[in-house]
Amino acid sequence: xxxxxxxxxxxxxxxxxxxxxxxxxxxxxxxxxxxxxxxxxxxxxxxxxxxxxxxxxxxxxxxxxxxxxxxxxxxxxxxxxxxxxxxxxxxxxxxxxxxxxxxxxxxxxxxxxxxxxxxxxxxxxxxxxxxxxxxxxx
Amino acid sequence: xxxxxxxxxxxxxxxxxxxxxxxxxxxxxxxxxxxxxxxxxxxxxxxxxxxxxxxxxxxxxxxxxxxxxxxxxxxxxxxxxxxxxxxxxxxxxxxxxxxxxxxxxxxxxxxxxxxxxxxxxxxxxxxxxxxxxxxxxx
Numbered sequence: 309x310x311x312x313x314x315x316x317x318x319x320x321x322x323x324x325x326x327x328x329x330x331x332x333x334x335x336x337x338x339x340x341x342x343x344x345x346x347x348x349x350x351x352x353x354x355x356x357x358x359x360x361x362x363x364x365x366x367x368x369x370x371x372x373x374x375x376x377x378x379x380x381x382x383x384x385x386x387x388x389x390x391x392x393x394x395x396x397x398x399x400x401x402x403x404x405x406x407x408x409x410x411x412x413x414x415x416x417x418x419x420x421x422x423x424x425x426x427x428x429x430x431x432x433x434x435x436x437x438x439x440x441x442x443x444x445x446x
Numbered sequence: 447x448x449x450x451x452x453x454x455x456x457x458x459x460x461x462x463x464x465x466x467x468x469x470x471x472x473x474x475x476x477x478x479x480x481x482x483x484x485x486x487x488x489x490x491x492x493x494x495x496x497x498x499x500x501x502x503x504x505x506x507x508x509x510x511x512x513x514x515x516x517x518x519x520x521x522x523x524x525x526x527x528x529x530x531x532x533x534x535x536x537x538x539x540x541x542x543x544x545x546x547x548x549x550x551x552x553x554x555x556x557x558x559x560x561x562x563x564x565x566x567x568x569x570x571x572x573x574x575x576x577x578x579x580x581x582x583x584x
Contacts, residue, residue: 309447309448309525309529309532309534309561309564310447310450310451310533310534311447311534311535311557312448313525313536314536315524316536319553320545320559322466323547323551323553338584342546343544355456360572365557381478383553383556387447391447392450394447395448396448396449396454397448397449397454398451398454406481407458408479408480408583409458409578411486411571412578412579413461413576413578414575415457415461415576416519418521418568418575419449419568420569421567421568422564422565423447425459425563425564425566425567426447426560426561426563426564426567427560428563429558429559429560429562429563429564430557433556435550438551438552438553438556440547441548443552444470444540
């Protein structure tokens with residue numbers, strides 16, 4: 309069971325932002341720290357910004373900051389957002405699937421329930437619980 | 447969040463086997479139904495056989511059968527087996543990772559707990575709960 313790298317790096321970004329709420333993090337700075345392309349990181353912050361989790365500031369000293377207090381952002385909500393369009397199995401995608409069992413499958417409901425349990429467990433914590441101490445951002 | 451196709455087809459295989467406990471399913475038959483290569487399906491049944499979930503019978507009329515009663519095989523156990531070596535995120539792999547946050551990361555423990563909740567939820571059901579009616583195997 310795997311989360312996308314989109315989610316992985318999205319979390320790393322948010323952990324930095326939550327650790328220093330007063331500071332704007334540039335795409336270049338975060339991409340360099342993660343050893344990731346700036347293009348890939350920009351897509352992640354754009355997705356976070358579009359959903360209202362992050363706010364981007366332009367100009368010198370600009371960059372991304374949290375748009376909400378860290379203790380208001382639940383971890384399950386972050387996963388739901390960043391894993392959008394990544395179903396656990398093919399048949400749970402919006403497009404459906406070519407599975408010959410479909411229609412009489414009793415596994416789908418079990419997988420959906422387990423995924424809900426996964427997200428509910430994450431929703432017990434917020435970004436404030438996983439914020440990085442500023443020193444580590446150096 | 448995605449399960450591997452290995453797990454997806456492993457479940458489909460087990461759902462057929464659980465639905466007709468008296469019948470041996472050949473690799474060719476299952477691979478044809480799933481539209482999968484025989485080689486890929488053989489790897490799945492080998493893994494299931496090595497763990498004692500499935501038993502393979504040789505010769506004419508041979509194939510795979512459940513090695514245990516379906517109501518003794520928990521769904522979480524199937525996922526644990528087939529997803530072996532597929533960590534939720536890079537840093538949870540046995541090999542570790544190059545993540546610069548590692549060591550002060552408080553996300554890892556949250557992800558581990560959520561994954562445990564996912565598996566515990568699946569463990570509430572067994573293969574008997576998702577067995578396919580024989581007609582669908584036609």
